[in-house]
Amino acid sequence: MTFLTVARKDLLLYVRDARFLATLGLFSAALVLILSVAFGPIFRDPAREAAATIWAALFFTGVLGLSRSQGLEGESGGSEALRLTGADPFALYLGKTLANVVLLSAVFLLLLPLTAVFFDVGSLKALPALLCVVGLALVGYSAWGTLFATLARGLQARELLLSVLLFPSLVPLWIGAVKLTHALWDGGTIEPVRDWIKVMAVMDVLGLALAAWLSESIQEAAE
Amino acid sequence: MNRNVPDWWLKGAPWLWRASLALVGVSLLTVAFRAPVEAVMGPVQKIFYIHMPSAIVTLLAFGITFAAGIAYLATKQWIWDALGAASCEVGLVFATVVMITGPLWARSAWNTWWTWEPRLTTFFILWILYAAYQVIRASIRSNSKRTISAIMGVVFFVNLPIVWKSVEWWRGSLHPRSATMTGEMRQVLLLSMLAWIVFFVAVLQHRLRLEWAREAAARDAAARDADPSAFQPGTPEARRA
Numbered sequence: 001m002t003f004l005t006v007a008r009k010d011l012l013l014y015v016r017d018a019r020f021l022a023t024l025g026l027f028s029a030a031l032v033l034i035l036s037v038a039f040g041p042i043f044r045d046p047a048r049e050a051a052a053t054i055w056a057a058l059f060f061t062g063v064l065g066l067s068r069s070q071g072l073e074g075e076s077g078g079s080e081a082l083r084l085t086g087a088d089p090f091a092l093y094l095g096k097t098l099a100n101v102v103l104l105s106a107v108f109l110l111l112l113p114l115t116a117v118f119f120d121v122g123s124l125k126a127l128p129a130l131l132c133v134v135g136l137a138l139v140g141y142s143a144w145g146t147l148f149a150t151l152a153r154g155l156q157a158r159e160l161l162l163s164v165l166l167f168p169s170l171v172p173l174w175i176g177a178v179k180l181t182h183a184l185w186d187g188g189t190i191e192p193v194r195d196w197i198k199v200m201a202v203m204d205v206l207g208l209a210l211a212a213w214l215s216e217s218i219q220e221a222a223e
Numbered sequence: 224m225n226r227n228v229p230d231w232w233l234k235g236a237p238w239l240w241r242a243s244l245a246l247v248g249v250s251l252l253t254v255a256f257r258a259p260v261e262a263v264m265g266p267v268q269k270i271f272y273i274h275m276p277s278a279i280v281t282l283l284a285f286g287i288t289f290a291a292g293i294a295y296l297a298t299k300q301w302i303w304d305a306l307g308a309a310s311c312e313v314g315l316v317f318a319t320v321v322m323i324t325g326p327l328w329a330r331s332a333w334n335t336w337w338t339w340e341p342r343l344t345t346f347f348i349l350w351i352l353y354a355a356y357q358v359i360r361a362s363i364r365s366n367s368k369r370t371i372s373a374i375m376g377v378v379f380f381v382n383l384p385i386v387w388k389s390v391e392w393w394r395g396s397l398h399p400r401s402a403t404m405t406g407e408m409r410q411v412l413l414l415s416m417l418a419w420i421v422f423f424v425a426v427l428q429h430r431l432r433l434e435w436a437r438e439a440a441a442r443d444a445a446a447r448d449a450d451p452s453a454f455q456p457g458t459p460e461a462r463r464a
Contacts, residue, residue: 147378151371155363164355168348169378172385206381214374217296221370 006087006095011102013072024064028107029114031057036118043119050119051181054111055137055174058104062141063166065103066149067159069096079153079222089219093146093211100142108134126184133184136200137177143207144169147214153222176200228435236428243425246418250411258411267331272412274324276419277317278346284314284423285353285376285383292376295369304369305434307376311356313426317419318350341389349386352379 014021035053043049073079082092116122122130148165152158167174176196183190211218227233254272261268291307294300325343326336337343356375363371404412 151374152359154365154367155359155371161355161359161362164358165352165375168351168355169382171344171348210378210381214296214377217370217374221367221374 003091003094003098006082006092007098007102010069010072010096010099014068014099014103020068024061024103024107025110027064028057028061028111031060032111032114032118036115040118046119046121047185047187048178048182050115050121051178051185053119054108054115055177055181057111058108059141059167059170059174061107062100062104062145063159063163065100065107066142066145066166067162069100069103069146070149070153070158073153088215090212090215092219093150093215096150097139097142097146097208097211100146101138104138104142105134108138121185123185123187126187129190130181130184133177133180133200136197136204137173140173140200140204140207141170143204143211144173147207147211147218150218150222170203172199173203176203227439228432232428232432236425236432239421239425239428243418243422246414247422250415250418253411253414257407259407261408264331267328270324270328272415273419274321274328275412276416277320277324279416280419280423281314281318281321282383282387283420284310284317284427285349285380287427288314288376289380289383292373292380295373296377299369301369301438304372305431305438308360308372309427309430309434311353311376313423313430315350315353315357317423318346318353321346322350342386345382345386345389349379349382352382 032053035049035056039049039053073082112122145162145166148169149158149162152161152165155161176193176199179193179196180190180200183193250272254269258269258272260266287310288307291303291310295303295307325346329338329343330336356372356379359375360368360372
């Protein structure tokens with residue numbers, strides 16, 4: 001079983017669960033609305049506030065997605081069935097990570113027009129660079145998030161514990177995403193914050209490398 | 224496993240405690256009476272002699288948790304889990320000392336208790352993560368407790384180089400990059416470091432003994448559950464269980 005099969009399985013289950021997708025979309029939209037009201041109605045620095053808002057909304061919504069992706073395995077003996085396929089634990093992890101990246105990218109595409117309208121920011125010219133930043137941030141978020149979510153799978157109050165583990169670990173990624181998005185939406189150059197691309201890339205590689213190293217132990221702990 | 228720690232450990236522990244307390248006492252006296260008063264900050268600067276050694280001990284303690292985590296994942300021996308958990312707990316106390324003494328120093332040096340500069344922010348994140356380690360470890364009742372703790376010990380260690388290098392990687396850091404001291408100030412700082420490291424080792428071995436006793440009690444309980452009639456605490460049956 002390859003990681004693509006695992007990702008496809010998870011994505012199919014997401015698509016079939018319209019209630020989960022609706023909850024995810026509504027929760028993220030509500031977060032953008034609440035934060036735009038908190039910063040507004042007159043914005044001091046719309047590009048900065050919009051960047052903070054969209055990433056805060058995305059990171060908080062991501063916890064629901066990560067938790068759901070592990071919850072899928074708890075239902076109807078899913079984790080047992082996956083283990084019986086003899087799949088490599090790292091392939092399972094990669095598949096789940098990929099599914100989370102796709103899910104969060106969809107949420108981002110929903111939040112982007114909302115944020116652009118509420119804060120009156122963004123331009124089509126900046127879109128390709130912004131999508132690269134989103135890619136870097138979401139790969140890192142999903143790599144670390146899937147690692148922690150698998151670890152917390154069998155624990156009580158796993159959503160709470162997941163948040164406690166995830167948010168502090170991801171601070172460098174979050175700061176980088178906000179700073180780069182702000183620079184892009186501000187219309188200026190990203191030169192002063194270019195170093196954050198390296199920080200985010202290191203976080204991505206580190207998350208995946210740790211998962212590759214520890215995937216068997218993590219799988220064992222989650223059973 | 225033996226029900227009690229080895230004899231050399233039992234005999235050596237009181238000596239280690241005496242040495243560590245004497246060293247801490249002498250170092251505090253030297254800080255108070257021997258270390259020169261710094262020209263700009265005055266006596267408040269002496270907090271540094273507690274702050275920096277505590278930070279070093281914190282890094283040492285979390286480093287031990289990291290190494291013990293790797294050793295546990297490789298060998299599955301309970302002692303590595305016990306060492307990692309004990310070191311993390313003691314390290315968190317020292318990290319808390321750093322979090323308290325830092326703002327006291329900053330108030331005098333920077334005219335603010337707290338500022339979101341890289342070293343302070345990354346150290347605060349570190350503190351939250353290792354506090355989360357304690358909460359999560361305490362909340363796990365299943366057999367996976369040790370594996371999860373070991374993985375956390377390894378994964379959280381990634382933040383230590385970030386804390387260490389943060390003042391170089393991020394621009395605009397207020398935090399001193401290194402302590403450049405000479406003469407008596409340097410001697411007092413080195414003595415303080417030695418004293419707090421020895422004190423850490425003394426507390427760590429004591430905490431590890433508690434884990435040892437807890438493990439022995441758990442094995443006794445398992446042996447009792449397996450065969451209540453044949454069980455007596457400390458018997459070979461208990462040791463074999």
